Amino acid sequence: ELAARALDAKVEMAPSGAAGLSGYAIPSTVPNTLTLNFRGLSRDVPTFSFADLRACVEKGDRDFFRRAFEGKVVLLGTVLNFEDRKLTSMRLSGGHDGTPSARCALPAAAGTAQKARSDVAGVFVHAAAVRNLIERDGVTELGFPSRTLLTIAFAAVIACAAGVFAPSGALIAWLGLTAVWVVVAVWAFVHALALPLTEPALASLAALAIMIGYRFVLADRDERFLRKSFAFYLAPEVIETMVASGKMPALGGEMRNVTMFFSDLSGFSSIAETMTPVELVTLMNEYLSAMTDIIEGHGGYVDKYIGDSIVAMFGAPADDPAHARNAVRAALKCHDTLAELNEGHPAFAGHGLSHRIGLNSGEAVVGNIGSPP
Template identity: 75%
Template structure:
């Protein structure tokens, strides 16, 4: 995870505001509708959204394909169906329907036909044809149960012919729908301004008559019905809630009901229509089809209702379609109003705020995380948001869905682009420029701070690691320059891998020498232990190289370790500097590396290093030495193995050497020589002390002698 600066915060906020504003703006208003479509489909897919059609307060009488194929309607024009429609409407009123609405319009009558028929127009010969129909309309209207439909238009309005208008005494309401820019019906108008007055739409009028309450239509577009405040994200509209994907509204075939009237089964009409709102409309496969919020879920033209007289067709069960018959749009409005179940949408301000908030979260995640992880965070957040949105939509609340998804994606893309072009430009420069010169930890520190390297340092407790190849000059004399470079690259690469794998930082290479630091630049409380483990591992790795590479001819190296306070940081001139370490601690480590040749050892550590390693290793104290350039003597040790991994020979050597060293310091040189002689054949330091003890046993030192070995060389 990268750091984040003030510039990044400003960029994330600007990107979130921009993405949120764009995707909730008016030119992209179709995204709001698409959210409703997707939520409707997801609700239908993941939740049991079916409702009992028998409990529906509204039913549909459908002039369907069956009607067109059934006598006496088969092959006859719809203008002459009015008598049969009147008979069915009368039966429905007698059955106890609360309100009846017409989603069909008869703009003319056969009585008005001017088609020549003999020596007179057809209309003259058909006078009185609609009399029974008009009487049925008048009776239903006088009972306060009938509302005819009309289509309002400034160009060509579609209204019932004059005789019907007189029969229903003006009980006519508009059937107009509200179509979004993508030709999808998602919201329905609640009222229309007619001659300066707000007149309820057809569905609102039917619901108000059924509920026995007049709609309250305010000038600002808000509305209420029977105590239900109709939610309106857009003034004077209701957002359709298609629960049950349209299957929760019973559909009666007009042909069957006409046959039921012929049969005289009034009881069927009472069972089917008592207390219901009834809408008469067409439900054909190819006419008056509407795209609604069901277009992605797949909607149905209601549920086939019980039959009265005609047998049900033996055809296939109706399949879901992207469009539904227009009459079911009005039926949905009626049911939403009567059950107080319209969809509540967030207004523009809240929708924009939510979209900006989600875009902001994604923008900050894209700023902090790598692109791949940022996209995973985006997918996770969108999954959570979608789950919440669908859960709330089950309760009728519609959160924006497509706007946050697209705004979040845009925010992620813009922030990743910003990072690549602007924010991470310096980081890429630092990594590219210093990758081969500085430790990864140093580079990460510079990237995190957002600052270029500068002069400066701090005191820190560290362990310094010095290594050098033994007899390098003689090795170099036997090789060509190319062979020598290949050998050194192989050796230095192998040792560097070991050092860095244990948390060390390679400060520099000096010819065949390696200078490394543990405990800087990244603080490490176990730096001493890690340095000792590294030294042991470097010995083991060199043994592998000697066995497996022909170019290595039994190479040996010496390692010096020392722990103490040192200055670490960027040290050098104002124009050129390195991240390095400086102090007497460094000098002592260098001297201990060289001191290995006096004892014929590979690794030598100071008592300060040993003190910080606790009991993690098996140590052998070699001697007390005074290195060149330092007046104070220090005790030096050799690590034999990790505690618990030592061999019996190593344990025996450590014990015998310690006993001999005790005799040596007690001036009992003969006993010391005897102890060291037992180990001299297999242990070079013991052989060295055996010779020195033998000499001092023969020629005892003066009384002021101190058991300190002064090393003159480096």
């Protein structure tokens, strides 16, 4: 009623039951309610001492009343510390019982500095309601359907992130998205729109936990088995290729075109007879390590070592359409690397090692033989 009189308007009721005032649709999630916007935390509401106003009347200063109250909505109420105190939505920020205005007749009271407090006098709740209606800045809240859809969408985004990224990456995505949402929610609240904050955050956190649990128990079980099974004898790059293909090792086999790689050192037996066991082990470790790195770096798989010989394959167990080309490149690189070792590595000094490399491409049965895991 106070707002309607101040605006010289009448409350309008829509067929849906929504109320309006001077063309302003009053936001109301629950019928006949208004979520108050305590902009300014009531600090910008001027307050006057009733005793001072009475003294002003006795003084006959009518101009003071005109300056202070003309064209204003005036509320009468108490601001005592023990009566009509209200906890409002600004209690965590600290509300204020208005701002004391200049007095007309009586001297300013000592110690009138305002302190932020968790409760405010009830008259300031009324003042906020009147101001929201006049200035059209009541808080708009989303209805239950909108909040639900927003929460579901938020949880779905995090669930997708948990399905794509590792758990640590999914957690970072949740923290980042939640931080962005908090910023958006604060910005919207400054503009009198209250977005749900805790529901999307908690729902997405639950979705994150469920997806991580699902992946650990079911979805990633085969991948963990694959990594565990081949970790000790396949290069990480080859394992990643197998994981990306989605093909799990199974009993049986399939015909596949592959390239076999075989190499051995020329005259190695004669050379080994001239070396101590320690020297021989050092030499072989350096040689086999260098050759293995090259083979695996070109997508090959070292099947076994037979003394100084290396047996490897390209195109299995991970499929490689360019297996023949990669095998040739690996062989050429092995040849060049051995020449570099002969020239620059102390363990190879004086031995002049050379090796023979054979490659053969053709069909082979690729698969697993044994018992089920």
